[in-house]
Amino acid sequence: MTGRSEPRHTVIVGCLVRNAENQVLLIRHHRRGWEIPQGHVEESENLVDAAKREVAEEAGVDVEIGPLAAMWSMVSPSSVLIFGFLGRYLSGELDPTDDSEEAMWVTEATALEMVASPVMRERLEALLRYDGGVSYRSYSLRPYQLHLERDLLAWPDPTR
Numbered sequence: 001m002t003g004r005s006e007p008r009h010t011v012i013v014g015c016l017v018r019n020a021e022n023q024v025l026l027i028r029h030h031r032r033g034w035e036i037p038q039g040h041v042e043e044s045e046n047l048v049d050a051a052k053r054e055v056a057e058e059a060g061v062d063v064e065i066g067p068l069a070a071m072w073s074m075v076s077p078s079s080v081l082i083f084g085f086l087g088r089y090l091s092g093e094l095d096p097t098d099d100s101e102e103a104m105w106v107t108e109a110t111a112l113e114m115v116a117s118p119v120m121r122e123r124l125e126a127l128l129r130y131d132g133g134v135s136y137r138s139y140s141l142r143p144y145q146l147h148l149e150r151d152l153l154a155w156p157d158p159t160r
Helices: 047-059 108-114 118-128
Strands: 010-018 024-029 033-035 038-040 062-074 080-091 102-106 135-140 145-151
Touching: 010 047, 010 062, 010 118, 024 047, 024 108, 033 108, 033 118, 038 047, 047 062, 047 080, 062 118, 080 118, 102 108, 108 118, 118 135
Parallel strands: 010 080, 062 135
Antiparallel strands: 010 024, 010 038, 024 033, 024 102, 062 080, 135 145
């Protein structure tokens, strides 16, 4: 392929973690504000291990990773693929590290009030709406614009 560069994507994992009281874990990122724990997948790391690591690094707790609930493609320059999992708190005390300024357990309603970024709020909402299927969304930034929303398990596409 002359004149074309190979496609490159950053891979991110996020996890909506719930505790025994059904509260949601949020962390406060120094730039983006409140959000679910998330971060880059490292080279040669699988998605589940990356999600566990990110939660431990950002909130200080151990979790069990459950189902893949949603996927996002950011199609702006510097393309990103985001995999959103559901998780269950196992052990540990909330202890944010350099990756986050604060971590706390909150109700779903409070989480929706606290997450201000449109991108992060949409991710939270999608994970809270999990119904057993895997949702897919494609979006761009500046301004945030959702291009496509679809249930990946629905085939053929029921909207056609």
